[in-house]
Amino acid sequence: MPRDVLGLRSETVRRANLSAILRELHTHGSLSRSELVARTGLTRSAIRGLIGEFVAAGLMAERRSASDGQPGRPSPQVRLDPGGGVVLALEMAVDSLAASIVGLGGEVLAHRRVDRPRGHFSVDETVADLLQLATSLGWPDRITGEPIGIGVAVVGVVRRSDGFVSIAPNLGWRDVPLGGLLAQAFATTGPVRVANDADLGALAEHRRGAARGHEHVLFISGEVGVGAGLISGGHPLAGAAGFAGEVGHIRVNPNGAACRCGSVGCWETEVGEGALLMRAGRAPGGGRKEVDALLADALAGSPSVLRAVDDVGRWLGVGIASLVNVLNPELIVLGGLFGRLHPFIERTLAAELDRFALAAPRGMVEIAPASLDIDAPLLGAAELAFEPFLADPAQWLRSEVGLRELASA
Amino acid sequence: MPRDVLGLRSETVRRANLSAILRELHTHGSLSRSELVARTGLTRSAIRGLIGEFVAAGLMAERRSASDGQPGRPSPQVRLDPGGGVVLALEMAVDSLAASIVGLGGEVLAHRRVDRPRGHFSVDETVADLLQLATSLGWPDRITGEPIGIGVAVVGVVRRSDGFVSIAPNLGWRDVPLGGLLAQAFATTGPVRVANDADLGALAEHRRGAARGHEHVLFISGEVGVGAGLISGGHPLAGAAGFAGEVGHIRVNPNGAACRCGSVGCWETEVGEGALLMRAGRAPGGGRKEVDALLADALAGSPSVLRAVDDVGRWLGVGIASLVNVLNPELIVLGGLFGRLHPFIERTLAAELDRFALAAPRGMVEIAPASLDIDAPLLGAAELAFEPFLADPAQWLRSEVGLRELASA
Numbered sequence: 001m002p003r004d005v006l007g008l009r010s011e012t013v014r015r016a017n018l019s020a021i022l023r024e025l026h027t028h029g030s031l032s033r034s035e036l037v038a039r040t041g042l043t044r045s046a047i048r049g050l051i052g053e054f055v056a057a058g059l060m061a062e063r064r065s066a067s068d069g070q071p072g073r074p075s076p077q078v079r080l081d082p083g084g085g086v087v088l089a090l091e092m093a094v095d096s097l098a099a100s101i102v103g104l105g106g107e108v109l110a111h112r113r114v115d116r117p118r119g120h121f122s123v124d125e126t127v128a129d130l131l132q133l134a135t136s137l138g139w140p141d142r143i144t145g146e147p148i149g150i151g152v153a154v155v156g157v158v159r160r161s162d163g164f165v166s167i168a169p170n171l172g173w174r175d176v177p178l179g180g181l182l183a184q185a186f187a188t189t190g191p192v193r194v195a196n197d198a199d200l201g202a203l204a205e206h207r208r209g210a211a212r213g214h215e216h217v218l219f220i221s222g223e224v225g226v227g228a229g230l231i232s233g234g235h236p237l238a239g240a241a242g243f244a245g246e247v248g249h250i251r252v253n254p255n256g257a258a259c260r261c262g263s264v265g266c267w268e269t270e271v272g273e274g275a276l277l278m279r280a281g282r283a284p285g286g287g288r289k290e291v292d293a294l295l296a297d298a299l300a301g302s303p304s305v306l307r308a309v310d311d312v313g314r315w316l317g318v319g320i321a322s323l324v325n326v327l328n329p330e331l332i333v334l335g336g337l338f339g340r341l342h343p344f345i346e347r348t349l350a351a352e353l354d355r356f357a358l359a360a361p362r363g364m365v366e367i368a369p370a371s372l373d374i375d376a377p378l379l380g381a382a383e384l385a386f387e388p389f390l391a392d393p394a395q396w397l398r399s400e401v402g403l404r405e406l407a408s409a
Numbered sequence: 410m411p412r413d414v415l416g417l418r419s420e421t422v423r424r425a426n427l428s429a430i431l432r433e434l435h436t437h438g439s440l441s442r443s444e445l446v447a448r449t450g451l452t453r454s455a456i457r458g459l460i461g462e463f464v465a466a467g468l469m470a471e472r473r474s475a476s477d478g479q480p481g482r483p484s485p486q487v488r489l490d491p492g493g494g495v496v497l498a499l500e501m502a503v504d505s506l507a508a509s510i511v512g513l514g515g516e517v518l519a520h521r522r523v524d525r526p527r528g529h530f531s532v533d534e535t536v537a538d539l540l541q542l543a544t545s546l547g548w549p550d551r552i553t554g555e556p557i558g559i560g561v562a563v564v565g566v567v568r569r570s571d572g573f574v575s576i577a578p579n580l581g582w583r584d585v586p587l588g589g590l591l592a593q594a595f596a597t598t599g600p601v602r603v604a605n606d607a608d609l610g611a612l613a614e615h616r617r618g619a620a621r622g623h624e625h626v627l628f629i630s631g632e633v634g635v636g637a638g639l640i641s642g643g644h645p646l647a648g649a650a651g652f653a654g655e656v657g658h659i660r661v662n663p664n665g666a667a668c669r670c671g672s673v674g675c676w677e678t679e680v681g682e683g684a685l686l687m688r689a690g691r692a693p694g695g696g697r698k699e700v701d702a703l704l705a706d707a708l709a710g711s712p713s714v715l716r717a718v719d720d721v722g723r724w725l726g727v728g729i730a731s732l733v734n735v736l737n738p739e740l741i742v743l744g745g746l747f748g749r750l751h752p753f754i755e756r757t758l759a760a761e762l763d764r765f766a767l768a769a770p771r772g773m774v775e776i777a778p779a780s781l782d783i784d785a786p787l788l789g790a791a792e793l794a795f796e797p798f799l800a801d802p803a804q805w806l807r808s809e810v811g812l813r814e815l816a817s818a
């Protein structure tokens with residue numbers, strides 16, 4: 001292996017440079033060679049050579065730009081071929097299953113979501129349903145070659161290293177080796193990466209949604225449970241094993257209600273879907289239909305419903321103030337139920353933060369609703385599946401072996 | 410400027426490599442060339458050349474090892490010269506001021522701490538006292554050349570970019586441009602970096618104390634107030650502006666006491682020094698002397714004092730359980746008052762975590778007392794001051810200019 005005089009193996013440098021270029025195009029879409037020079041700090045000639053490798057492998061195409069009004073030759077535009085590398089994204093949500101095929105650059109090439117009643121489904125049943133759903137997308141026949149990997153979002157507490165689900169109360173699961181079961185069912189030796197749905201929602205909102213361009217982000221998603229994904233210094237903060245972000249189980253009320261987790265007075269017992277419905281006099285287990293009706297009442301100006309929503313807004317403020325003090329984010333993105341409530345609680349939330357958060361971090365934080373809606377975790381699962389490829393695309397370019405063998409190497 | 414064929418400027422690579430070597434030696438002490446090869450991934454010949462540069466600049470020395478029992482020539486040992494680069498570390502604690510001169514590798518070359526009564530001192534008075542304290546160490550005459558920089562720990566909420574103290578309730582300060590005032594008083598144009606004391610305690614415990622070798626650490630320090638420093642993936646997590654870690658102001662009790670921050674029921678109103686003293690029937694403002702007496706009573710087995718300590722342990726458990734759920738640390742280090750309480754509350758704390766933290770993150774987290782004692786924030790301030798030098802030592806090596814001019818460039 002060649003070594004350069006400075007002591008870094010030149011192969012190491014080449015791989016890092018390939019990764020830098022691929023990441024820029026995956027995140028920002030089509031870019032000119034000049035923009036790539038500016039964004040990566042690489043020289044023009046290095047960019048030319050490395051892009052040549054991607055083009056030869058069928059991952060990118062170059063196109064001469066029309067004159068851009070600048071003197072001299074316009075810089076060629078480089079774009080990814082979305083079909084050049086695809087992933088399969090899967091999601092297990094509280095009341096639906098979803099699957100997408102997503103291409104390089106984030107383009108969704110195929111997508112299906114199917115509702116299913118809330119309740120406790122067996123793991124085998126769920127895995128079989130997901131396989132059927134993915135097959136209905138035409139995977140893997142529809143796409144050229146094998147997918148780079150499979151990314152999975154699940155509404156539960158997940159160990160990242162092997163996709164082991166410690167607990168998923170809404171699915172009724174405990175200690176499920178989900179990553180291994182999916183790999184078996186999908187007959188893949190390639191990587192199956194599983195993560196918590198809120199963590200992946202944060203990843204997607206950061207890369208392609210409301211948090212784009214922000215470095216310190218807290219994404220808080222409310223449904224039956226409450227979860228968060230953290231972005232710190234531009235990178236996901238997953239904690240030691242991937243369990244970070246379980247903000248629903250901050251204990252905000254020592255005299256509060258029993259929580260499904262076994263504790264008492266957890267934040268989600270005050271602000272989760274059940275708490276909202278109960279405060280408004282509706283069946284706490286009524287699900288999406290009841291929530292839709294409640295929001296319609298709020299929109300119509302029902303005083304009792306607005307009061308219930310406001311109570312949730314105040315308790316949201318209590319927890320968010322604590323998190324602002326601990327994490328000093330610049331942006332809080334509200335997803336799921338909280339995104340839908342945002343227009344009704346915006347003022348209450350701001351007032352509670354003024355009262356309960358320290359002035360310094362309070363003064364710099366903004367709150368915004370999520371922009372990717374229900375599919376945020378699924379899109380995040382796709383990003384998770386792309387990650388090993390983005391981090392080291394070099395092998396793929398040189399190799400004759402299929403991606404599946406590659407990924408298992 | 411030379412460019413290598415791969416597109417990275419070779420000067421960029423050289424600087425990164427110098428930084429990698431210096432960091433290893435600064436953190437781990439004396440290492441053999443072979444160990445440096447293993448730790449940095451650089452080639453043996455590159456290591457030799459780069460160390461030559463450090464030796465020529467008077468920062469390192471090499472010594473041939475005695476035979477190590479292995480066949481072949483033993484690998485030379487490389488060690489830093491602590492006097493080759495020094496920083497000044499300052500601390501403003503609740504009831505003391507401290508100053509140290511610290512050399513490369515973390516050796517404390519001079520140190521003084523002076524008690525002062527608790528209370529509200531003017532900023533000017535405090536800055537003047539610190540200057541006098543530092544001068545009494547022989548700074549800058551005692552050391553060769555100018556210090557690399559000044560690092561400052563302060564018991565308050567600090568904006569990292571310019572050392573602006575938003576609030577320091579125990580000193581009675583609000584909106585103090587401390588970084589600028591210290592630079593002026595010390596007549597330095599070099600960098601003066603200011604940070605929160607708990608953040609710096611975490612940095613020191615991570616680099617040289619109880620958290621050494623751990624990647625995901627939460628350092629929680631109790632005194633009058635309660636603060637934390639977070640280490641995530643091996644790096645300090647400071648938040649968007651350096652305000653992160655204000656865990657004392659998590660709101661744990663909606664029916665709790667008013668907090669000095671203006672909120673109600675903050676964690677530090679339940680577990681801070683004042684709360685502990687009050688629970689034990691002592692004057693809450695009695696300070697260190699009262700705490701010492703209380704701990705002596707606890708050691709003697711006083712049931713009422715042990716009950717008070719246990720109450721604090723239970724409320725500590727409530728807050729720590731929430732933080733474990735949010736951050737998934739592998740290690741929690743208890744500093745200050747909490748480190749001293751640790752032997753008395755270890756069991757209570759464990760039981761509360763079992764009850765209130767989610768099983769998955771709970772199962773992997775350990776709790777340990779801090780090992781650096783009262784000087785942790787001061788040592789962290791030294792590390793903060795070293796940071797720019799560790800990140801890019803190249804200029805220093807080539808340049809004839811003094812560090813002071815360099816740092817201001």
